[in-house]
Amino acid sequence: MKRIFITGGSGFLGRHLVARLEGAGHTVVAPASRECNLQRADCFAPWRGEKFDVLWHLAAWTQAGDFCLRHPGEQWLHNQQLNTSVLAWWAAEQAQAKLVTIGTSCAYAPDLPLREEHYLEGQPIDSLLTYAMTKRMLCLGLRALEKQYGLRHLTLVPSTLYGPGYHTDGRQLHFIFDLIRKIIRGRTHGEPVVLWGDGTQRRELIHVDDFVGTALRLADGVDNETVNLGCGTEHPIREFAALICAHVGYDPAKIIYDAGRYVGAKSKCLEIGKLRRLLPDFAPLPLERGLPAVIDWMRASGLAAAPSTPQ
Ligand SMILES: NC(=O)c1ccc[n+]([C@@H]2O[C@H](COP(=O)([O-])OP(=O)(O)OC[C@H]3O[C@@H](n4cnc5c(N)ncnc54)[C@H](OP(=O)(O)O)[C@@H]3O)[C@@H](O)[C@H]2O)c1
Numbered sequence: 564m565k566r567i568f569i570t571g572g573s574g575f576l577g578r579h580l581v582a583r584l585e586g587a588g589h590t591v592v593a594p595a596s597r598e599c600n601l602q603r604a605d606c607f608a609p610w611r612g613e614k615f616d617v618l619w620h621l622a623a624w625t626q627a628g629d630f631c632l633r634h635p636g637e638q639w640l641h642n643q644q645l646n647t648s649v650l651a652w653w654a655a656e657q658a659q660a661k662l663v664t665i666g667t668s669c670a671y672a673p674d675l676p677l678r679e680e681h682y683l684e685g686q687p688i689d690s691l692l693t694y695a696m697t698k699r700m701l702c703l704g705l706r707a708l709e710k711q712y713g714l715r716h717l718t719l720v721p722s723t724l725y726g727p728g729y730h731t732d733g734r735q736l737h738f739i740f741d742l743i744r745k746i747i748r749g750r751t752h753g754e755p756v757v758l759w760g761d762g763t764q765r766r767e768l769i770h771v772d773d774f775v776g777t778a779l780r781l782a783d784g785v786d787n788e789t790v791n792l793g794c795g796t797e798h799p800i801r802e803f804a805a806l807i808c809a810h811v812g813y814d815p816a817k818i819i820y821d822a823g824r825y826v827g828a829k830s831k832c833l834e835i836g837k838l839r840r841l842l843p844d845f846a847p848l849p850l851e852r853g854l855p856a857v858i859d860w861m862r863a864s865g866l867a868a869a870p871s872t873p874q
Pocket residue numbers: 570571572573574575576577594595596597599600601602620621622623624625645665666667668721722723724725737
């Protein structure tokens with residue numbers, strides 16, 4: 564059994580990771596930001612003298628929708644501070660541990676294949692540039708510390724995660740949760756369902772349980788690599804909407820597409836050849852099987868009770 568430290572353990576992905584690791588019998592330390600604020604230089608003081616086998620660095624300050632567009636300066640400072648805190652602690656006090664970090668598909672330049680060797684090349688899209696570059700800087704930091712001190716690390720780059728247990732605190736939602744909420748409210752409150760863009764923009768999802776299970780396998784066996792972790796297939800927003808409508812009982816023909824609104828990248832699909840070479844039996848849950856439980860969770864969570872935030 565391992566001793567594992569997790570930053571961002573109170574987040575969406577973090578809660579699923581913590582549950583899985585604890586369920587497997589590992590000792591997990593996963594402080595929330597109020598117990599370990601990574602913007603503070605002394606944040607790891609409570610664990611001085613303790614040694615961990617694996618550090619999972621999940622913490623990041625971001626949200627979906629146009630959040631990055633509206634907070635580039637704060638995002639730069641916040642994410643650089645928290646990444647630097649973790650890298651410094653790893654190098655100074657946890658050099659025996661492997662550091663697993665989470666990247667972002669936004670770090671890829673849209674005109675290059677979304678393949679690992681291009682993660683640090685070209686220009687990410689402008690609206691997500693600051694967030695993307697802080698993730699690239701984290702990756703460079705890992706490589707620099709590996710080079711100088713021989714430390715072990717792994718960067719996992721997810722597509723958008725979905726699953727039950729998303730935040731219900733009123734923040735901007737990732738597109739899939741926002742879609743579900745709007746369609747549930749269209750059905751239950753008769754609200755018009757207005758989706759941003761013309762519906763042809765394509766997105767890729769991975770179920771959070773698939774991500775966690777696969778990430779744990781990769782963390783066990785793969786050192787000093789960047790690995791994309793998505794399903795490798797994307798779908799137009801209209802297709803997601805049709806699946807949700809079928810489960811909720813809403814007529815997809817009633818959906819209004821607002822082509823004048825911000826939609827981000829037109830297409831974003833990770834190439835997962837490397838993942839398939841590392842784990843040939845990787846078989847992610849198909850959307851048709853993953854979505855219904857998330858829709859049912861959203862109904863029960865009350866998340867669809869509040870009107871949609873614009874996104
Ligand atoms: N969700 C996705 O679809 C997705 C896709 C690609 C990449 N990622 C990456 O995956 C990771 C996890 O994502 P997520 O969706 O689980 O994020 P999340 O739900 O927003 O959670 C963010 C976590 O970061 C912590 N955090 C923020 N500022 C902190 C600070 N100053 N000190 C300590 N902790 C701080 C938060 O702690 P508190 O809540 O305690 O403040 C929270 O636990 C992130 O690195 C994200 O960039 C996520």
